[in-house]
Amino acid sequence: MSLPGAARRVRAYGGQFLLLAVLTLVTALLITGVPRVADRLTGQGLTEYVAGQPVARRDLTYSTAPTVVPPAEQPVVAGRGAQLAAIEEKMPAEVRATIGERWFAAQTVPGRLRGPTLRDDKGLIDLHLRAGTGIREAATLVDGRWPERGVTPAGAIEVTLAETIATTLGLAAGDRFRFSLLNADGNVLKSRPVDLVGVWRPNDPAGGVWDTLPSMLKLAPPENDGDPFVGVAYTADAGLDSITGQGWPVTFGWRYRIAPDRLEPGRLDALIADVDGLDRARPTEIEMALSQGVDIPLRRFADSLAAAQTLLAVIAAGLLATLAGLTLLAARLAARRRRAEFHLIRARGGSTGAVLRRGLAESLLVLPAAAGVGWLLGGLLPGSGASWRWVLIAALLATLLPPLAALAAGRAGGRSDLGGRSPAVRLTVEVVVLGLAVLGAFLLRRRGLTAGTVDPLLISVPVLLAIAAALLVLRAYPWPLRLVSRLAARARGSVAFLGTARAGRAASTGPLVVVVMAVATAAFCGVVATGIETGRDTAAAQAVPGDLLVRGERFTPDTAGRLAELPGVRAVAPVLTIPAERPYADRAGRPAPITELRVVLVDGERFAEVARQADVPVSVPDPVRARTDGSTPLPALVSPAVAGELADAGLADAQGDRPAWLDVQGNRLPVRTAATVDEFALVGEDVRRFVVLPWPALPADAPHQLAPTGFVLAGSGVDAAEVDRVAQDGQRRYLRIGGVDTGDKARAPEVTTRSAVRADLGGAGVNGLLVFGFVLGAGGGAALGLLGLALAVLAGARSRGQVLSRLRTMGLSRRQWRGLLMVELTPLVLVSVLTGAVVGALLPLLLTPVLGLPAFTGGVEVRPSFEPGLMAGVSVLAMLALGFAITVEAVNNRRLRLGEVLRLGEES
Incomplete structure (x- = not known):
């Protein structure tokens, strides 16, 4: 029990302790490094995101209305300028800590x-x-x-x-x-x-x-x-x-700019709360108004960060659970290889404490040092937030596993896996795990969670579901193989029969569970990442249902033709939008009991061509493609809220017997409800009250020809500056001919590209953290899955070696030997990889409602779905895993020298 003796045993079994040390080091590195890298990426993302915001969303501005200063208050500029520091002093502490530059200005009318x-x-x-x-x-x-x-x-x-x-x-x-x-x-x-x-x-x-x-x-x-x-x-x-x-008259302004490099993600909630309280904390001696948009990007980033942290917690939990399972498997495998040694200690009168002390002395020489090295390596990564307490707990658990495994292996009749235990015990364990997984999934969907928190239920449910799925597969795994084995017994040759017969009996619980957890984590990351990308594409297509979208006041009708003549433009569709309109009950203009709604007119055929040319998945229903001159009721797509009000008022029936009437740029147009839809691409986000109409071909003698308020364009490589130039010219020419009241302020046309909207959605501050989490989960899950398969192969290496040795002495050729390995190991690899992939693909369907993924897609719901790329990735992983498993088996067999494993009492 001396220290030199423990050191000699560690050296003698160096490979086994090296594996345990590596797993402990990786666990400590993961616990230490992931929070640090996440903290650095979060801080970097917050700084870049806020720095990229427009000025109105970075400044806190206090201002006064134009006022005449009484002579008694003169001189006034210096006194009001002194308020620059006074106002800042009255700001809440969190806001004051983020202020960078500040300016005072006094300005005459x-x-x-x-x-x-x-x-x-x-x-x-x-x-x-x-x-x-x-x-x-x-x-x-x-x-x-x-x-x-x-x-x-x-x-x-x-x-x-x-x-x-x-x-x-x-x-x-x-x-x-x-x-x-x-x-x-x-x-x-x-x-x-x-x-x-x-x-x-x-x-x-x-x-x-x-x-x-x-x-x-x-x-x-x-x-x-x-x-x-x-x-x-x-x-x-x-x-x-x-x-x-x-x-x-003079106005005064005090402006404070938020410094992005002073923002701390950990104090974001407190900063948002203090920004909300700014209006209550302003000085009262001067009548001033506060204008700020700082809370908008901060809230958006906070929502995205909360969802990203929740997602990262799920991924990290899957990896840590896999590492824990691998460490347990490695400890049990090492104890099995030394079972005769532990039996001999017990046979010579050694107590349970003696076995534990021997195993603990060996572990203390290796595993705490490995955990310390992992902690030090993790501390070298940039960032902060790592806690040594979790590393200490992980090191303690890893140190206790080998002595406990040695104690289990030293028992008389000890078995290596659940399959060797009492069927009643195994069935009880499986039922309990399955019940916990189902109950946890139900409770998680029922109560939800607080985004951004490390919810124990959230991080445990995926692990329990993976374990339950592996246990169910283990129950069903032998049956088809036994059927195949019976069929193979009737065929010529022994390879297929022996391989399937052994595969049906060789599956062990521990390795398969670990592989399923690892592959499920990798598949989960792939499915969620693909769902987020698809959601962002959908959000960009809803915002810009083409390649470019032009919005303005009103344009001359020939502007569409001029836009179509620009290089690269393949299709153009005019759009007319009225933000707020109240329908009439009749042509005379009698008011209808319907509140304001948004009216959108679009040329359906041309819009469908734009969507096709731009390869945008936009549905254009038949009513919008209708051709009409406005003399008969126009078929309308109506939102559910508006459809209910129209029905209650007895207007806009499908037959058009009693249409509703809309005033569109001076033209009274009759409308009937053709279909009810929840959304339409050109309506705009968060608009729930709308009517979409086909563009009518008004007669030449109509009192007012329709003037578009925007255009949708399709074309790759179109110069947005040229589109803006043509749009400004079209709006300017319309205003010159008196189409609108010259007293209105015409805003400059706005040109938006779908690629710009997509890039903005992809760079909402936490994208770097998301990419890190997905790469870590996918890469780590795949690597740990391969390691789990290697341990699964090594767990049955001795019995497999004995069989192969006997068969070789009976004339089995080297080629048949390789074929037997292939037949025996293929079902194990395929079942574990495919089960993990299925569990990983189904987990997003369960967890998506509580993960807050719309924070990454601009509010568009993320719908995880089957992706061909997932099957391709799983197939590649399965083939790689099979080749890896056969290589491990071949190397192990050469190391063991199969001719020697038949010796009586030989432990390998």
Whole structure:
């Protein structure tokens, strides 16, 4: 029982202890390394995701309405600027810790700029005067000086302009102007002289200080004909105080930017809660409003992270359970090889404690050190979050397994697997495991789980189901083989008969269970990853049911033809969308008891051609393909909510006897319900009240021809910039002919590509964590499955060697020997791999409702389904596993020297 004796035994059985050490090391490395890598990928993903958000979703902005500051509060700019630090101090701690850059700005309402250097051909120019922080530090003078005094001795306000604005207007330092506040009728209310004392250039046009509206770096174009250009000039605090002291309205803004590198995934929930409480924590001495969109990306990332952590927990649980099973198998296999030694100890009067002490002394020399090496290697990986307590528990369990296995092997009559135990005990164990698996699956589906938490029920159910499936297969496994063996007995040759007969009796419980768990984990990762990719494709196709989607106000009808002429465009379909419309009960316009809904008109035939050319799986029902001139009720696709209201009102019946009426751009169109649908590609996300109509061919004398509000295009390699140019031209030409009220603000057309939407869905911050989890699960499951098969082969190597030795002495050729190995091992490999693949493919159907996978697909439901690639992967894995198993058996047989295994009492 001495330490040198234990060391000699470890050396003598070095291969067995090396296998146990490697498994313990890998377990410790997995426990330590996975949380660290996950933490690094999560932090990196959060930083990149927030950094890629638009400005409105990264800034916290406090602002005031235009107000006239009383003379008693003058000077005002310095006092309000001091609130920049005061507001931040009142922010909740979590928000305050993430603030990076901060800016203060005081800005007048626009005034008309006039001067001798502003020629009439430049158009009308309105100017804001702005003072604030960070501007001088972020710019370089190219002409003149900064407005140091703010006001000249003559009473003129000193201002500077960006080089881009000054160049556009043809201005230079030294120019003088008149700055006037106008009323609604264009009359001058107040006026001040202005001197342009300098021109500057931004050091970085993308710097955060310039992210304000209107921009200081360029002139804003007129919104409508006759409107002025709008620019911003910078002045000193004294200059702005001078003009506000005369009663000029001014606004104040305090802007704080979230620094992505200061965000911590572990404190994300607390940060979101504090952002929600910002409005309650703002200062009360100044009337100000808070605008922020920071919570939107943070909530989206938090939802995705919670789902990713849940998914990673399931994968890690499968791998750890497989490693635990492999360690147990390795310990039992090592104890079986030394069974005679343990029997001899007991025969000489050795106690149970003696066997345990011997095994424990050997384990303590190897396995704790292996766990420590795994912990150290895991600690080298970048990241944080690993806990040494779990490594200590794993090391303790691994250290106790060999002595316990030795104790079991040392018992008189000890058997190596469940198959050798009492049938009643085996049946009881199988029934209990099966009952726990079914009960756990039922409870999991019934109660769900809190996403992002390591739910014991969630991580145990897949493992229990894999074990239960393996036990059921073991019960059914021998029956078909015995039938095949009977048939083979009637045929010529002994290879098939002997191989199938031995295969029907050789299956052992432990190795098969481990292989099923490993392969199930790999298959689960493959199925879920494919389902997520398919869901993202579906979400992108719903958002852009073509290659490009153009949305705007209204376009001239010939815009579709001009888009079709662009290089690469294969098909174009016009779309007309009315966001909110209330149906009428009759043509005269009598209101119907129906709330607002969205109306979409689309040319069904052309839309179907776009979907076909773009290879987008979009269904275009026959009612949308109908051809009509609008004189008869149009067949409509109606959402269930709208269909119920129309039916209650007695409108839009399928026969069209009493249609509902819709006002579409001044045209009263009758509508009948042709079909009820839950969704349609062009309607938009989260819209539950809609009506989709075919595009009617209105007569030439119709009061208003329909003008599309968007287009769907199909074509690979289409230049989105050219599409945008044509769309802007089509909208501009429509507005010029008076198609809409010129007082409306026409937003610029928006061009969206399906590839861009798909890329955005694939990069929602946690994609790196997902890829890591799937690669770890698939690769680790496949590797551990092969190792489990190797242990399964080695577990029966001795008995198989004895049979082969006898058969060789009876004249079995080497070729027949290989054939016998192939016949005996093929059923074991195929059953274990296929069972694991089936369990892994079915697990997503059970777990998908509780995993929160729509967080990765933009809200689209993930539907795991059969994939041909899964069968191809399983087939490759099965062939690889079979070749690996035969290689292991052949190497083992050569090492054992089959001629010697028949010696009496020989243990191999």
